Each structure stands twice: as structure tokens, then as C-alpha cells.
Amino acid sequence: MSVEKNIGDVAIYIQTLGQQARLASRAMAKADTATKNKALLAIATAIRRDAASLRAANELDLAAAKTAGMDAAMLDRLALSDKAIATMAEGLEQIARLSDPIGEISNMKYRPSGIQVGQMRVPLGVIGIIYEARPNVTVDAAGLCIKSGNATILRGGSEAIHCNRALALLVKEGLAAAGLPEQAVQVVDTTDRAAVGALITMPEYVDVIVPRGGKSLIERLMREATVPMIKHLDGICHVYIDDKADLQKAIDIGFNAKCHRYGTCNTMETLLVAEAIAPQVLPLLAERYLTEKVELRCDAQAAQILHAYPYLAEVQEADWSTEYLAPILAIKVVADMKEAIEHINRYSSKHTECIITEDYSRAMAFLREVDSASVMINASTRFADGFEYGLGAEIGISNDKLHARGPVGLEGLTSLKYVVFGHGEVRQ
Template structure:
């Protein structure tokens, strides 16, 4: 296969389909999403079988447990995909919305209209649910999509692609509105990120190595985050009935996700109270604690204990490993977070309202939380229905990227025959 020619063909087809998507009615796009949801429910057994092929091949290839976890398509994951599509249907359609209309002294009216971005290329590893999440959000927002999933999920992605095409055609929309790259050749990625004539934005979802490569090579703008170094800070005025479950859940709910806590900060005033209570909770999960000297002294006897190195503050483990540091108050906590955080998600546990507001204002991350687990940093949990990814950039979208993140604004002008003097 000539990969460049193949990708150019997908690009041309996507560009043509994007025009049809932009003019399709909201009802038509919603119908497509409902048909896709119904098809996924109907073909759940087929999807499980395809996923089993992928998982078996991944185990033979020796994939790490974190990647196997992402690859697995459980019954709950299938239900979540279906529910996500139906939630997206229920969301207001942003396309065509006109806002900020104002009369100018000349007599013209000036406002802004929300419009699709056009063609969105999504590059992702493992998680087959991304195929459906991305397709759903792109369809709802009037965009076309080219989806390049990881080679480890090729069987499941092919099965999902057929169901998405079925739903699109059933609603009278072009099947080319969502195309799954049907090759595992890595050259397809290089081709897709260097064809700005066909692709308007790239959304990478994968490991740090993938995204670092795309940042170097892409000639197409990207919505992305490089890694997820997330913090929880337990303030001196924290309620431990909240702090302990949050600190446990943020680390151990799932290890292989970008919103998992990687560093726990504890105010020195309560460290001697908090750590002895947290330690057995982490020990039960066999979490290795990499502690700074002060925390290490309080954790003597903990079965999975190591001294923290400076590199631990900037490491996304995606594993049962947690860095712990004792800090001297709010200033030190915020300074540590703004120095080492990847600007993804950071949380404070406190009963002090002023401290909470200060943390919200001064921590420079895409999601900042008070008295909640970082695991909530997710488009589904935020009510977006589904997310196409999470951005820790400040332009064009930030945080979980839902419908509005896949649109842009253009100026519209209404006149009555005015001419500029």
C-alpha cells in the first residue's frame, strides 16, 4: 500500500464529507448518533469478540498492564459508550448559534456564529472507546473525522468503524464523515499530521512518546496534553473524613489514566496525623510510596517505601507508585504544583474557604478542584457526554474537550445597505 496516497485519499474524502456535515440539520446528526448507539448495543457480542482478539495479541506482544487496562472493552465500557452517545444527542447543538450581536454606529449589526472546525484527525493508542467518543462528538459538532487508533486495537476499531458507518448512512449522511485508518503502518500518522490542506486540527490521545513526536513533526495545529502529573494537596484545615478517601481514590481508582494523582502534598501541620492513617490504605493496594525525607521519617516500617528523587516530582507513573512531599503551607504547595505540574488537574482538600478560592485562582492548570478526586477530570463526568481528549494548552481549548472545543467562531455582519464612509 502507498501510505501517502492512501492518506491523501482519506483526506479528500473527509474534506468533501465535512461540507455535507456542516450543512446537515441537528436532527439528522442526532439521528445518526442514535443509530450508532443502537448498533453498538445490538452488536455487543461482536465487539467483545473483536476486543478479545486484540487483548490476546497484546498479551502475546508483552504490552504493559497499563496499556492492557486501556485496551480492555468491558461490559461497562460498552454501556458507557452507548450512554455517552445518547448524552451527546441530548446536548444543545452549538452549530449556527449566533451570539454577542451589537449595533455599531454605522448601523450594521456585528455578532459571532459558532461553526465546525472542519476535518479533525484523532490519533490514539489502545482505548477502543475513543473511536466512539470521537466519532460522536465530531458528528454532533458538524465535523468530519479521520481516526487513527493504535495497532493493538485494530480488530475492535474496524468493528466499531462498520457500526459508525451504518449509523451515518442510515441517517442519510456520508459514511466518509468518520473514517478509521485501516492500516497499522506508522507512516499513516506521519502522513496525517502533515496534510493541512485536508486536516484542520489534530487531537492526539496517547503516551508521552507519541505526543512528543507529534509536537515535533506536525504541520497541523493540535489540541493536546503531553502528560498528566496531577497533585492532591491536603491542607492544614482539611477534613480527614474527606481527605483520606480522596487521596486513596485519586491514586488507586485506576492507575493508567492521565487524571490519576501522581504526587500527594501534605501540610506539615497535619502530616503526622494523616500519613499513619493513609499508609495502611495504600499498603492494602501495594502502592510504592516515594517519600521526601520528612515523609519518609513518618512512614518508617511501610512495606513499599523508597526515597523520592527530584525526577519523581516530574514523573507520570501510570502505575501503583506515588510521590509524597510534606510542605510548609499553601505558598509551598502552590509553588510546588506550578513548578512540577503538567497543568492537567490539581486538587486541594480543605475546609478553609479562602484557601480554596486562592488555590482555584493561583494553580495554573486546566482543571482545579476543591474537595474532590482528580479522577473526575473527564468529559463524561463534567456532563459533556463524552470527550475527544483533554488539553492543558491555553489555546484553542482547555481541559476536557467536548462540543464547543470542536467548533470555532466567525464574525457575521447584518447590514441594511450601509457603506463605509
């Protein structure tokens, strides 16, 4: 069965979505909290009610993806289990419980002229989101955009098209039940990549693009986009085991950061180990990696320590910049924290890094000197996630420095405008 619907000219189709989104964004910006929450809860109810048909749509996607040879980690992201469906609905309920940031006025101050100046939190407007074949993102992104008073155009990965279409209908149903415009959330109904090209070049209708994806997507966007972006890119995440590390923490975190879920962007791809502790910690860690048959791509020093490990390979320069999203790990033995920080600041994608140490001064120096969106002490990089950070959910994890950095929740989808309260003052 073809996944394509006849939508006619792609550019005209996307332009129509843009016009509709712009109109809908005006209604969303003034919608009150109770109405937005009503929509979120109605979508959650519809998702639970239609769990069976969502699974059937997901089966179509999974079957096509398997035939196309999609690897296990990507299939894991695409799969919509009963638990994943329940989690999507719960996520919406959690977003409904979050306080509404829109309309909040802060920093009000009287000026010598007599006017009062403050700031009001407002939606960004229309947000275009381009993301991978992960259906739960459709619901999380829709939920966060609704609650933050934005309209959104969602372009999910082609492999999830059946599921995304099914979810789009439920989101529309929920918006309509609350009296909000159905066009506040629109799922792009074609897998033609020309739709991406059109979406990123219509600043008259789209205020911000959130791209979640790998190098090919980002390179294209950097070349072509005329709409500002908050980039959610690859995660070349590092864990550094310092010579003052607690061994048990190093083993537990080193294992979890790599093996908890291979396909996510917050998974560790490179392990750096201080040479003073490497002979102690690496063999213990390798015992854990062996249970998952993780391939260890080692520099000379690490290879010497791990010579008996069955899945050993020689690390190449390209490995330091590679996001495996698979049971593969690059390992480098470093002289000290200084060398670890230099390596991280050179090769990381500025997503998430961690130091394992019991030394307070080193931990604080690592926090200050590592230039990434999340920097952690003695915790798994897998925690870099909106839900785990208490944001309720996330649009994704921004590697950008401007506007929003790290997991992006409701606040990241808003901006502040100045508001001035006068009493008839005129400027002298």
C-alpha cells in the first residue's frame, strides 16, 4: 500500500498549512488555561480509547520499516507498545497539570518617568517541528504546543506516517472538543522531503523551526532555512571517569549511560578514563559490557588493559565524532581531567557530558569548563530528558546556545515581551 496521499503540489500544500497555522495561532494565543487543558485531556481520552487502532497503524509502520531493514534501536523508537500508548496519554495529563506560563507578568518596576515596565510571557506563534520516526514525539510536541498557546506543524519521520496520521485525527478531535481550532496542530501528510524545504522557507507563516535529527537534516537546514531554528541535534555524549571516582558509581553509570537505550541522543558514545584508575575500572566495566556484547573501540592504552575482551576494536579518529546509536563504545585513556575536558570540548555535539568523581573542586571545574547543554556530576547522561528534569515533557534537547538550551519544555516555547503601564506620562 502506498503511504502517499494525493496532496497535489507540495509547496502549495505546505503554504496552506502555514496559512491555517498562522490563523490558528491567534486563537491559541488567547485561549485560556481551562480550555487548553480540556483539549489535552480530551486527546488523552481519545488515545486510550483508540489504543487498538493506534497499535494497528503502528504495525503497518513497523512491518514496512522491518522490510526496509531498519535497525533494532530505530525499531525500538518507532514501536508503540501498550505501555508507550499509556505513557503518551499520561504525558498529556501531566502537561495539563503544569502551570500555564502564558500571560504571566514579571519584573514590573517603576521607572523615574512614572511608567511601570515589566515583561509578559507569550507564545512564539507557529512552530514547525521536523523529527524522527518516533510517534510519541507527535503527541508530546502537540501537547506542549497547545499548552504554551502555539500552533504547530509537525513533520515526523516517514517511517511513522501511518501512526502519525492516526494520532493527528485524535489531536484534532481533542482540539475540537475544547472549541479550539483543529488547525492548531497539523501533521504533514506526505513523506515527500520537498515538504521540509517548503516549511523552512516561509517565515511569513512559521516563526520557529525545531529540527530533531542527524547531520543530513541539519546540513540541509543550515543551507536553506530562512526561518530561525532551535536545533536539536545528535548526541555525542561523554562520561569521564576521574581518578577520584567511586568505583561502583563509575561502573553503574558507565553501564547505564551506554546500555539503557542505544537509540537515544543522550546515550554515551565515548568513555574517557583517567590513566590512574583505568587498570582498575576498565576490566570491571568490561564485564558489564560483555553481558550486552558491546563492541569496545579502544585507544592503545585501553586496548592493552582490555586485551582479552572478545569484542575489541581499534579506535579511529572518526570514532570520536561518531554517534553510534548502537552497542558500540569508543574508549580513550586520558592523563587527567584537563585532557578529558579538552577532548570533550573538541568532539562533543554539546549535548550532555558527565564526570564521575568524589572530588568537589574537580566536579565544579568540570561544570564550569565543559561547554555543553547539560553537564552532570555522578549521574547517567540518560537523565538528559524533559520529564526527568521536571519539565513534564519535552520537545527535544536543544544543542543550540540561543533561546533554549538542553531539554525544551513549555518555557522554551515562549518568549517575553515588554509591557508598559502608563498613567498619562510623556517622554521629556
